[in-house]
Amino acid sequence: MDLDLRKLRYFVAVAEELHFGRAAERLHIAQPVLSRQIRSLEDELGAEVFDRGRRGTLLTPAGKQLLEDAVPLLASAQALVRRVKSSAQGRRSLTIGFMPGITVTPAMIAFTALHPDVNVRLLRTTWEDQVAVLLDGRADVGIVRLPIDRQGLEVRPLFQEPRVVMVPVGHRLADRRSVTVEDLAAEHLLQDPNAVPEWRDVALELRSGERPEVPVIHQVEEKLELVAAGAGICVLPLSTATFYTRPDVIPLPVDDLGPNEVALAWVAARRSPLIRDFAEAAADTLAQAHDGERKPSAD
Structure with missing residues (x-):
């Protein structure tokens, strides 16, 4: 059976709205259609995906499963179209997503030495969209902070770094050399x-x-203002x-707080040699660049 992506898009709209009328307006089509x-x-799936009862439109168990799988499938299809169009226009490019505080420069230098003809672009991400940009094709590869939902992704660990509060x-703890998690229990x-x-x-x-x-706070600057x-x-x-240093906020080491893990991630189905070459460049340079990092001084 071949799935019709248009029908999948229609399904996702209804699943997100849980209302056929609103979904039809969103899709700019008539509700009966x-x-x-x-x-x-x-009929094609052999399963009902919506329960159309007195309580309104609800997802059935089959519908919930379809929604879980349909969203990344549609995003991958959209990304495929963008990549094909870019290739048809004779452009080779690699877009790298990265989280705040992570320096990508060493990996970029190593990669461009191998591929001087490739247009390398950077895309700053957040905790909320660092995976989404990979699934929808805005980024080809991402330098992400774990944990993330790994479904459909290939993930390669790079390095770990301490976290601070x-x-x-x-603040009552501001003059401490370091704190424990228990010290933060009342915060x-x-x-x-x-x-x-x-x-x-x-x-x-x-x-x-x-x-x-x-x-929901999307930017580090917003958190630090608060x-x-x-x-x-x-945390x-x-x-x-270190990147967002400011005089009215103090970073404190937390003795019993686990480190943050940084990794490379890309859609597992992608077989692009450019992604593989960047992954090798990042593994060779970024982990090494962070080997010498020290915890913040308590002086």
Whole structure:
């Protein structure tokens, strides 16, 4: 059976809206047409993907599985079209996604020495989109901070680096040489607790059930502004904290906090020699560049 990507796009729209009318408006098609296309998709799959009952439109177990698989499949298809068009125009390029605080320059120099004709582009990413840019083709390869969802990706570890806690000047812990996770138990974390499981396991605000809602923060600068204002603390990789040095925020080593792991990632189905060559260049240069990194001075 050959899947119709157009029907998959229709399905994803309904699955995200959970409403045929809104999905039809979003797709700029008539609702009866959309309903027929979804019925046709269900016939092809031999399974109902939506439960159309009194409670409205809901995903069936088969629908949930289809949504999980359809999103990366559609993103890969879109990326394929972009790469083919670029190749047809005679351009060879490599786009590298990278997280804040990570220096990509040594790998770029090594790669361009091998491929001086390739246009190398950089794309700054965040915790929220470092995988998405790979799946939708905006980046060919990414230098990512783990953990990530590895489904559909090839991941190659590069190096580890310490994490530090950022506190405002004047904080009760600011004059300490280092702290422990237990010292941070009473603090408010300006991050998803799952990003710092060591803190999550001792956090008083989680035990009491009184943790205030934390808005999604996309940029490091936003986190540090909130830390400086006394709204809470955040935990950052050492290189990120060093890159965003500012006088009103202090980085403190945390003795029992695990390191952040940095890795290369790309879509496993991609067989591009350029990706492989960049991966080798990064493995040879970036890990070596970080071997000599020291923890922040407590003086």
